[in-house]
Amino acid sequence: MIDSVLWYKKPAACFDEALPVGNGRIGGMVYGTTEKEHIGLNEDSVWSGGLRHRINPDAREGLIKVRELLTAGKTDEAERLAMETMAGTPENSRHYMPLGDLDIYFDHHFEEIVHYRRMLDIDEAVAVTEYTYREVGYRREVFVSAADDVMVIYLKATVPGKLSCSVCIGGRDDYFDDCRPDEKGKIVYTGGTGSADGIFFAAAVNAVCTGGSRRCVGNSIRIENADEAMIVLGACTSFYAGDYKERAVKTAEAALSKTYKELRSAHVKDYRALYGRVDLDLNDNSEGNIDLPTDERLKKIEEHPDNKLMELYFNFGRYLMISGSRPGTQPLNLQGIWNDRMWPAWGSKFTVNINTEMNYWPAESCNLAECHEPLFDLLERVAVNGHTAAKEMYGIDKGYVCHHNTDIWGDCAPQDKWIPATIWPMSGAWLALHVYEHYLYSLDKEFLKEKYHLIKGAAEFFTGYLTEDGQGRLITGPSVSPENTYRTAEGAEGRMCMGPSMDSQILDCLFTAFIDCSGILDTDHELAARLKEMRERLPKPEVGKYGQIKEWAVDYDEVEIGHRHISQLFALHPAQLITPRKTPELAQAARATLERRLSHGGGHTGWSRAWIANMWARLHDNEKVYENLKKLLSVSTNPNMFDNHPPFQIDGNFGGTAAIAEALLQCTDDEIKLLPALPAEWSSGRVSGLRAKGGYIIDMSWKDGKLAEAEIHATVTGECRVRYNTDKLIAISLTAGESESIKGE
Ligand code: FUC
Numbered sequence: 001m002i003d004s005v006l007w008y009k010k011p012a013a014c015f016d017e018a019l020p021v022g023n024g025r026i027g028g029m030v031y032g033t034t035e036k037e038h039i040g041l042n043e044d045s046v047w048s049g050g051l052r053h054r055i056n057p058d059a060r061e062g063l064i065k066v067r068e069l070l071t072a073g074k075t076d077e078a079e080r081l082a083m084e085t086m087a088g089t090p091e092n093s094r095h096y097m098p099l100g101d102l103d104i105y106f107d108h109h110f111e112e113i114v115h116y117r118r119m120l121d122i123d124e125a126v127a128v129t130e131y132t133y134r135e136v137g138y139r140r141e142v143f144v145s146a147a148d149d150v151m152v153i154y155l156k157a158t159v160p161g162k163l164s165c166s167v168c169i170g171g172r173d174d175y176f177d178d179c180r181p182d183e184k185g186k187i188v189y190t191g192g193t194g195s196a197d198g199i200f201f202a203a204a205v206n207a208v209c210t211g212g213s214r215r216c217v218g219n220s221i222r223i224e225n226a227d228e229a230m231i232v233l234g235a236c237t238s239f240y241a242g243d244y245k246e247r248a249v250k251t252a253e254a255a256l257s258k259t260y261k262e263l264r265s266a267h268v269k270d271y272r273a274l275y276g277r278v279d280l281d282l283n284d285n286s287e288g289n290i291d292l293p294t295d296e297r298l299k300k301i302e303e304h305p306d307n308k309l310m311e312l313y314f315n316f317g318r319y320l321m322i323s324g325s326r327p328g329t330q331p332l333n334l335q336g337i338w339n340d341r342m343w344p345a346w347g348s349k350f351t352v353n354i355n356t357e358m359n360y361w362p363a364e365s366c367n368l369a370e371c372h373e374p375l376f377d378l379l380e381r382v383a384v385n386g387h388t389a390a391k392e393m394y395g396i397d398k399g400y401v402c403h404h405n406t407d408i409w410g411d412c413a414p415q416d417k418w419i420p421a422t423i424w425p426m427s428g429a430w431l432a433l434h435v436y437e438h439y440l441y442s443l444d445k446e447f448l449k450e451k452y453h454l455i456k457g458a459a460e461f462f463t464g465y466l467t468e469d470g471q472g473r474l475i476t477g478p479s480v481s482p483e484n485t486y487r488t489a490e491g492a493e494g495r496m497c498m499g500p501s502m503d504s505q506i507l508d509c510l511f512t513a514f515i516d517c518s519g520i521l522d523t524d525h526e527l528a529a530r531l532k533e534m535r536e537r538l539p540k541p542e543v544g545k546y547g548q549i550k551e552w553a554v555d556y557d558e559v560e561i562g563h564r565h566i567s568q569l570f571a572l573h574p575a576q577l578i579t580p581r582k583t584p585e586l587a588q589a590a591r592a593t594l595e596r597r598l599s600h601g602g603g604h605t606g607w608s609r610a611w612i613a614n615m616w617a618r619l620h621d622n623e624k625v626y627e628n629l630k631k632l633l634s635v636s637t638n639p640n641m642f643d644n645h646p647p648f649q650i651d652g653n654f655g656g657t658a659a660i661a662e663a664l665l666q667c668t669d670d671e672i673k674l675l676p677a678l679p680a681e682w683s684s685g686r687v688s689g690l691r692a693k694g695g696y697i698i699d700m701s702w703k704d705g706k707l708a709e710a711e712i713h714a715t716v717t718g719e720c721r722v723r724y725n726t727d728k729l730i731a732i733s734l735t736a737g738e739s740e741s742i743k744g745e
Contacts, residue, residue, distance in 0.1 A: 003280075003311040006294045006641055007119035008032070011110065011129075015040065016638040016648060017295070019120040019127045020338045023146035024326025024374075026099075026235050027337035030142050032118035032129035034108040037140065039153075040340045041099040041169075043201060044330040045239035048095045048347075050197030051385070051409035054088035059393040062086045066423075066478045067467065067498070075494035079419045082478055082496060086393065086423055088413035093405060095347030096333050097193050098340050099201060099235060100171035100179075104153070105220070106164075108133040122312075122319040125271040126264070136162045145267035146326055150255040152263050153231040160227045161211055166220040167231055169205050172342055181216035186252070190245060199408075202245040203235040204252040230260045239408065274322045277367040278689035280314055280660075282307040282682045295639035302634040305681050310660065313633060316641050317362055317657025320650065321371045325359075330408060331374040332359040336650040338642075345647050349415075350378070352427035353404040353482040354565065358607055358651040360434060361574065361614070361658035364441040365665065367691050372438055376451055379431050381410025383457050386428050389413055390461050394425075399460030402428040404482065420483035420495040425465070425476065426503050429510045432458035433574075436513040440667075440693045443716045445520065452517055456524065459514040459531060462507060466534070467498075474537045475499030475553065476507070481567045486556035499553040502567035504539045509575045511535040541571050541578060541586055548593040549578075549586065562600030564608035566615070569593055573614045576668045580620055591619055603628065606636035606643035610655025617662035617677040625663045626679035632656050664700075667693040674700055674707055674724040694720050695736070707744030714738055 011033040012018040018029040018040065027042035056062070062085025069078035108131075110116075116131040127142040137158035144151045157163040169189045170179045176191030186206040193199050205221070207214065212226030223229050234252035236244035255263060284290075286306040289297050297309050324336040333339075334355055335348045350356045356375070363372040386400025389412040394401065404424045405415035414422045432455045439448045466474040477498030485495050511531040518528035544550040551558065551568040571577035572590045580587040594602075594615055603609040609632045616624035636652055638644045643652030664687055666673040672692045686701035695716030701708045707724045714734035723729045725744060732740050 003308050004123040004315055005119050005121050006312070006316070007117060008293045008295060008639070009116060011116075011118065012640070015340050016642065016644070017640050019118070019640055020320065020323065020336070020642070021125065021127050021142055021144050021151070022323035022337055023144040023149065024322075024324060024329035025337070026144050026149075026151055026233075027324065028102070028142060028144060028151055029338055029340065030127040030129070032127075034106060034110050034113055034116075034131060034133070036106065037104040037129070039102040039142065040338070041102055041203065041233070041235070042337050042339060043099045043203075043235045043237055044337045045199060045237045045408060046097050046099050046193060046201050047199055047239075047408040048097055049194030049199070051411060052090065052093070054090055054093070054411065054413035055389060055392040056086055056089050056413075058085040060395050063394060063478070066496070070478055070496060070498050075492065075496060078478065079494070079496050082423050083417045083419065086414060086478070087417045088415060091415070091417050092347070093349065093407040093411040093413070093415055094409065095349055095407070096335070096339055096344060097342055098171070099203060100169055100176060100189060102205065102233060103168045103170070104231070105166040105168070108138070122315055123275070124268045125275070125319065125323065126268075138163075141264070143264070143267050144323070145263060145270070147266040147270040148255045148258070148263055149234065149251045151233040152255065152260070152267070154228070154260050154264075155231070156228040161225045163209070163212065163226040163229060164224045165229070166217070166222045167205065167207050168220045169203060170219075180219045181221055185214075185216050185221065186249070187219075187221065188245065188249060200238040200244065201235065202237070202248040203233055204248040205231065205233045206252050206256055207231040208256060232256050271322060274368060274371070275318060278318060278687070280311050280685070280687045282311050282685040284308055285681065294641065298633055298637055298639065298641070301630055307682060309633065310629060313637075313641065314657050314660045317653050318366055318368065320653055321363060321366070321368050325371045325374050327370050327373045329374050331356065331378050332650060332654070334649050334651070345645075345649070350406045351404065352402065352406055352431060353421060353424055354611070355607060355649070355651045357430055357434065357574070358611065358655045360654070362654055362661055364437055365661040365691055366657065367689050367697070369438060369441060369691070372434065375431065375434055376438070376454070378406070378410055379435065379454050382406055382412055382428060382431065383454055385410045386412040387457070394465055396461055396464035398464055399457040399462075400428050401425045401461050401465070402431070420480055420485060423478050423496060424480050424482055426479070426506050428458045428461065429506050433506070433509055433513060436517065441691055441695070443695045443718075448517060449521060452521060455510070455514050455517055456527070459510050460527070462510075463530065463534070469499055469539075469553065472537065473499075473539050474534055475539060476503040479503055481551050482565050484551065484563045484565055484567070485559040486552055487559050488554070488556055493559055497552055499539060500567070501539070501541065501549065501551055501553070502570045505541065505571045505575055505577055508535060508538050508577060541568070543585070543589045546592065546596055547589055548596055549589045562597050562602035562604070564602070564605045566593065566597055566602070566608070566611065569615055573611070573618045576618070579618070579668050581669050587619060590615070603631065605645045606632065606649060606652030607645065607655055609636050610643070610652045610659060613659035614655060614662050617659055617666070618668065620677050622663065622677045622679045625659065625677050626681055629656060629659060661690060665690050665692060665698060671721045671723045671729070672696065672698070674698070674710055674722060675702055678702065678705055680705060692720070694718055696720060702744070707742070709744060710742045712740050712742070
């Protein structure tokens with residue numbers, strides 16, 4: 001229980017205290033309030049308008065001049081010209097918006113309430129609120145079912161006939177049309193978010209009760225003197241279907257024809273089929289903390305170790321993935337699917353210079369590979385629009401390019417006029433690496449065949465795009481090292497540059513991925529040969545004057561030394577161009593880079609802290625992993641356990657979950673490393689269901705910081721090398737379906 005329940009003594013006073021529920025597409029934030037229960041509603045395709053053509057008509061001409069100016073060291077001029085000629089027009093892609101609010105009026109005054117408790121049971125994916133009011137016990141349960149595609153709210157009073165409430169739905173501003181019950185007694189709430197080619201939505205709400213009565217009054221469904229009641233909400237948008245309104249109504253109707261018990265057990269079964277795959281159990285050092293509500297435990301973790309809270313954080317990350325990203329839905333955006341603002345921070349879009357990618361870091365390792373799929377669906381749209389961007393901005397008729405943001409339509413034009421981020425043509429390449437990663441875990445050749453074109457298209461763009469740097473090396477540019485500012489030896493500041501380190505590292509990985517895929521699928525050998533040559537000519541990670549990994553082609557200083565982005569360490573994580581075993585000097589420089597950042601205030605955003613924890617895991621520094629996870633929980637986590645940038649931004653949750661997995665198991669240097677960065681505080685424990693590249697599932701237990709036993713299950717026939725207790729290395733051959741166990745000593 002303690003590692004699977006978030007609980008609180010008071011209703012949520014704000015979004016950061018409310019509890020998220022979702023089925024990948026429909027989301028809710030449950031406040032557990034008693035006068036009026038408030039549930040913030042989301043549907044993942046409610047975005048602010050249609051696809052716009054935003055490519056700057058002067059981009060091609062601008063590109064050539066900007067390159068020349070950057071090469072000549074005229075950075076100011078280059079940046080000014082780039083914003084004029086290359087930035088998108090209009091500047092912004094579409095943004096994410098809320099669906100509306102579901103309110104249930106009870107008129108139970110909180111001052112008179114006793115035994116109040118609200119919780120989120122992430123073992124069953126149900127939010128529960130319970131309390132006693134005027135001697136009657138009340139209980140609410142809220143979940144969003146993927147099995148029946150609806151939100152379900154169940155209300156019950158312990159005394160028959162004591163349940164009365166009014167159910168309403170509405171939205172902010174005036175972007176909805178209607179919210180009154182129709183002649184049949186259901187509410188069909190409809191609206192649209194923006195332009196005529198934009199997105200139109202519908203939500204259908206209906207309720208049934210046993211005992212008492214049900215009628216419609218004004219804009220609400222009124223339930224009076226009932227024993228129990230069930231409210232159901234279906235929702236759909238024109239993004240998914242032309243008959244979105246009918247679909248919303250039909251799913252709600254279909255659900256209402258079932259009993260609450262049926263709906264709940266179908267939901268729990270569906271959810272647990274994913275959530276139940278992994279089970280982590282760390283030694284319990286939480287002592288008295290266990291009896292505290294979650295918000296208080298979070299505050300205490302800095303001084304008081306609480307492994308069970310870390311476990312809860314890990315499980316919550318998996319819960320959020322299952323609740324926010326399912327096959328056929330949209331990928332997790334900056335807030336997953338949970339957003340209550342018409343104008344959320346950074347538009348709650350897909351920021352693809354780290355944030356969206358981070359969201360999916362735990363997908364494969366934590367055995368939720370199918371939850372990764374929405375990202376590949378979005379990448380299909382990116383590949384289409386990115387092909388237009390490649391042609392119109394860069395004059396390249398092959399492949400696709402995407403900059404540092406995209407939206408639901410896969411808009412690939414640059415976003416904002418913000419010099420440190422806007423002109424960065426690398427996100428298509430980074431996202432394509434996720435496709436290959438998905439393959440590496442499953443070795444599913446059918447999947448690779450189907451999605452190979454995404455890897456190919458990302459790589460092809462660069463065959464036309466890269467330029468020579470004067471030393472025969474192939475570099476990107478104009479680009480940036482997201483989103484940092486450098487200072488030259490002369491004291492000038494700049495953001496745009498030629499050949500920032502991260503770009504070359506991404507390309508090194510992308511070209512390797514393509515070359516491997518071409519071999520696996522026996523295709524495109526000519527292109528593979530060309531990319532092999534090009535890969536040789538990419539700049540490799542270099543050590544700079546502080547012993548750090550150089551961030552830019554020139555060994556500039558950073559203006560903000562503790563900057564949140566540590567892009568030059570992409571090579572360490574998520575890539576593995578740098579590993580302590582293969583490249584010890586570079587690993588040492590990676591360590592120096594992290595130390596330099598951290599000693600200047602680094603890690604101040606949630607996602608940055610989470611990335612740092614992953615990087616320390618790759619450097620096998622167990623104590624640094626622990627220290628940074630602790631900071632992530634104590635400094636960068638809101639009371640509802642959502643990551644706090646600030647403001648709320650979900651990437652840190654997934655980055656943190658991935659870091660915990662990475663401390664326990666790593667697939668680097670063509671080995672499966674067991675317990676490579678196990679914190680001393682996690683001295684004993686066990687985990688089951690983690691995935692390793694090559695089609696393996698691993699269960700293991702450890703004691704006194706050493707492996708006790710591991711069970712390697714193969715889903716694909718093959719051979720793997722397993723390293724444990726630092727220098728024990730064994731090779732294992734397994735046929736699909738077989739397992740082998742390893743005993744630690
Ligand atoms: C990147 C980060 C910011 C923020 C934003 C959404 O630009 O540098 O910290 O996470 O994305």
